[in-house]
Amino acid sequence: MRDITKSETSKEFQFSHRDFERVRGLIYKRAGISLADSKEEMVYSRLARRLRATGISAFSEYLDWLEGDLENTEWESFTNALTTNLTSFFREEHHFPILAEHVLKCEHPVNIWCSASSTGEEPYSIAMTLCEAFGTLRPPAHIIATDIDTNVLNTAARGVYGADRIEKLSSDRVRKFFLRGKGAQDGYVKVRQELRDLITFKQLNLLADSWPISGEFDAVFCRNVMIYFDKPTQGKILKKFVPLMKHDALLFAGHSENFLYVSDEFRLKGKTVYELANASSRGRAGSGQFRRGSV
Structure with missing residues (x-):
């Protein structure tokens, strides 16, 4: 039997290694996220907030409550609490000139899917790139x-950020794409309405059996999210991307993600940029049959 350490007994809530293993199993089943052994303290810290919010006094009771009702609205808060959202405007900047060049060759209207949008910096960076490309x-x-x-989606849809979030952007981009707050909003910026009009924000679980989107996209951004999934899960998601992409579409991945040993559906085109492995044959077979990406 595992001994309880002094640090465990000093915590507000008792949190055993068994509780951690249960959390790992639940978040993997619910969202495909594989938590490393090193995440035990993070899990405690984030879920302790949920215990306080719900008035539940023990982790085991909280997890029993979740497992006992798969339709429990708390599942959303549980998942949100364990989702890591690290992002910035024009993160992995080398992707955006590639996108700009690509969209100018595409049939209009251009349709792009940002599959892990977090608090919105990535889709707004895509929108700025499109505006610059088309002038x-x-x-x-x-x-x-x-x-x-859903929490980060609400933030993204509002398009309001602390002014420090745009410090690394050029003065020209700030002037074109943001409004500075005044009075009570001093220290904040808001994305211009024209950019917000280009984007539809929607909740989607990549692990779900079906996705609430349809159409064929000119580009798919799936950056820095696959690292939270194991290889079999990554393969399933990549396979589901294929019918949603036009024959010449591009798939943008994160800097630490490599899909070459996960799926034979894609081939590397550039630095963390992929294209469909059978792009040429799909183009001949599917010519004239594309439709607008939609929700």
Whole structure:
């Protein structure tokens, strides 16, 4: 039997290694997220907030409550609490000139799916790139931005950020795409309405059997989310991307993600940029049959 350490007894809530293993199993089944052994303290810290919010006094009771009702609205808060959202405007900047060049070759309207949008910096970076590529705030394009976490989606849809979030952007981009707050909003910026109009935000779990989107996209951004899934889960998700992509579509991955040993559906085109392995044959077979990406 495992001994309880001094640090465990000093915690507000008793949290055993068995509780941690139960959490790992539940979040994997619910969202496909594989938590490493090193995440035990993080799990305690984040879920302790949920115990306080619900008035439950023990982790085992909280987990029993979740497992006893798969339709429990607390599942959403449980999942949100364990989702890591690290992002910034124009993160992995080398992707955006590639996107700009690509969209100018695409049939209009251009449709892009940002599959892990977090608090919105990524889809807004995509929107800014489209505006710059087409030379207008109203480019012939639409972006679907999805995330499993409803909290970050609400933040993204508002488009309001602390001014420190745009410090690394050029003064030209700040002037074109943001409004600075005044009075009570001093210290904040808001994304211009024209950019927000280009994006539809929607909740989506990549692990779900079906996704509430349809159509064929010119580009799919799936960056820095696959690292939380094991290889079999990554393979299933990549396979489901294929019918949603046009024959010449691009898939953008995160800097630490490598899909070459996960799926034979894609081939590397550039630094963490992929294309469909059978792009040429799909283009001939599917010519004239594309439709607008939609929700």
